[in-house]
Amino acid sequence: MHRLPMIMITRLIHPEQIETAIPILLSGGLVVFPTDTVYGVAALAEDAEAVARIYAAKDRPRRMAIPVMVAEPDRVTAVARPLPSFWALAQAFWPGPLTIILPKTDALPPIVTAGGGTVALRIPDHPLALALLRAVGRPLAVTSANISGQPPALTAEEARAQLEGRVEAVIDGGRAPGGQPSTIIDLTQTPPRILRTGPLSEQAVMTVL
Template sequence: MKTQVLRVAGKPPEDDVFLRAAAVLRAGGLVAFPTETVYGLGANALCADSVNRIFTAKGRPAHNPLIVHVAGVAGAARVAAGWPANAALLAERFWPGPLTLVLPKHADVPGVVTGGGPTVAVRAPAHPAAQALLRAAGLPIAAPSANRSNGLSPTQAEHVRRGLEGRIEMILDGGPTPGGIESTIIDLTSDPPRLLRPGLITPAEIEAVVGPIQRSAPTPHAEGPLPSPGMLQRHYSPRAPLECVHAGGARLADQWLRAGLRVGWLRRAPGPPPHPPTHAAPGLVVIDMPPDAPPYAARLFAALHELDDAGVDRIVVDAPPDSDAWLGVRDRLRRASAPTPR
């Protein structure tokens, strides 16, 4: 299969591009598209055969559910069996945007979308290309991140192409995604609501709308459906082993370099190199990361893709602060550094 890449940002005949992509979805095909978080891999959420192709293309475990994307609240009624008051409040405040709501699933939603579970994760993306695709298709679109399972999330169309070329019909290239990490996920079937995955919207922002929430996600069972995407122990991972350190990143990089390894270092702010001979070594790739959480999140996966491309053997990351603003970034780094399950 040849994967077609169509540029959407700033292209005059964009309506035609989205109509072509919508036709692919309606015919059972797969289309990768940009959102304000990362690129998603979309299929018709109401067609089990189409959604099954997502799992095949990604190599995704069947018990790991998908997020269903809709244009707005009206679209949510096609996939969710209920719309509680908290859903209305959160959607009014954060939709379209990077907030996913977990609700009882509508009977029309195939079980493959939810990993066999009774709930569905739904959100309205804010990216204009995602909205245009949803309007053109007239369908809810099931879409996890457009990458091979457990790999780095894609924030550029080229990341998608390298991982999924030949496995999907089309990629809509909307340029780099602005948010950089996946949406916040809140389970509204719990009382009080429960945070399942931190993201670009912080718990404090959610609590300002609906009151206190449970901030610790449940421990997933080894068997059976996961309650939400993004809950696998190891996820969002570069090819090289990654280690987060609260201090001593320079020392660890130096240690690995002296062992003859090629090392990538995500440094939170410019600072002294390990020491002059090490810093000058060709085996060290340093990427200085932004000091604040939103721009750091926007840069994170792209930086890790760059280190993968550089062929490093080990990655050291200066751990970000332990605060609400950094919760989503810390979650991604924790899962990226987890050992490979045996």
């Protein structure tokens, strides 16, 4: 008997049903949700197969690492080795538009970091994103919810239009703020180096160190 190909249906989740996204993530699925910039697509950071699905869903080259989001600063220890200056920066700017690069641990699959020894970490300043991160209780690999090379999604509808059938669920949290990408600081360099200036100026970040 001929078997029809399986077609994945992308489910739309309303914010009050956010708990329904947790088993999807814990079982290796992909969930789209709003952040403090654009909509992101997430998988468990420690699940190599799930992260591989992000690359496939976005048609994203494997040479491009994926950032990791956590709910609280102390959660980074699951996937990274905090350096002394990390704690001051996290206390000053998280949640917020600062991405901090730290040495990765062996718990983080190489696919997340494109084979590199460092990982980019952030806590987003968005209530729904924070609620999801706290509920799942694990670091999430998160990148923009769009096909690589296409415009980033600012609404659930835009994300779903690009990733329908490629992800399990989209959480509709209204329009994302958009704006500048986060400022990035690399703490693995001596001295620490700003790799990208965003909403936070280099002076504001370096003053904390």
